[in-house]
Amino acid sequence: MSVHPLLATRFSPLRFDPEWSLTDDDVDLLLEAARWAPSAGNSQPWAYFTARRDEPEHKRIVPYLAASSGRWAPSASLLIVTMAHRYVEDTDWAYSDFADYDLGQSVAHLTLQAHAMGLACRQFRAFNLDGLSADLAPGPGWHIVSMIAVGRAADERPADRERRTAAELRSAPWSGGL
Numbered sequence: 001m002s003v004h005p006l007l008a009t010r011f012s013p014l015r016f017d018p019e020w021s022l023t024d025d026d027v028d029l030l031l032e033a034a035r036w037a038p039s040a041g042n043s044q045p046w047a048y049f050t051a052r053r054d055e056p057e058h059k060r061i062v063p064y065l066a067a068s069s070g071r072w073a074p075s076a077s078l079l080i081v082t083m084a085h086r087y088v089e090d091t092d093w094a095y096s097d098f099a100d101y102d103l104g105q106s107v108a109h110l111t112l113q114a115h116a117m118g119l120a121c122r123q124f125r126a127f128n129l130d131g132l133s134a135d136l137a138p139g140p141g142w143h144i145v146s147m148i149a150v151g152r153a154a155d156e157r158p159a160d161r162e163r164r165t166a167a168e169l170r171s172a173p174w175s176g177g178l
């Protein structure tokens with residue numbers, strides 16, 4: 001038994017095919033995968049602002065990319081801004097203690113759905129969070145967390161990817177003993 005090929009072959013490209021376009025159905029399917037993620041109390045504390053390369057929304061958000069992501073993200077077929085519902089509207093009460101955690105699970109679903117469709121995603125935080133937040137103005141209690149570039153990878157999965165071992169995962173950060 002080995003890890004499923006969908007997981008084993010996923011990677012985050014740093015180059016995207018600038019000619020590849022996504023259809024409306026492609027984008028709908030990615031969001032369909034995202035919406036079926038589990039969440040605490042089924043709170044579903046996620047939202048996605050989508051901008052295909054040919055849409056006006058793309059021109060609107062590209063200026064907020066950092067110098068680093070600005071080199072590769074604009075050529076992806078689709079940019080997504082992710083948002084988490086952290087607080088109850090106009091209060092400082094947590095909407096969910098797991099809002100960012102659950103958003104991450106939803107993004108993982110989207111990412112694997114993309115890979116199953118022959119696409120690839122690179123999630124990133126290299127953008128002007130304050131500027132983009134002021135422009136998109138998420139609703140009360142909602143916060144921008146990350147962005148995702150989605151498209152056809154134009155580079156190969158690196159051979160030298162590093163991960164901590166499974167043994168390390170079960171040994172490291174607690175001191176209470178078994």
Ligand SMILES: Cc1cc2nc3c(=O)[nH]c(=O)nc-3n(C[C@H](O)[C@H](O)[C@H](O)COP(=O)(O)O)c2cc1C
Binds near residue numbers: 010123124126
């Ligand atoms: C929340 C998050 C933020 C990230 N931010 C950036 C970023 O700002 N710039 C970047 O090039 N990659 C970014 N990445 C991509 C990671 O560097 C990448 O997932 C990691 O190196 C593992 O590589 P892999 O996805 O190919 O397995 C981010 C990934 C995540 C999940």
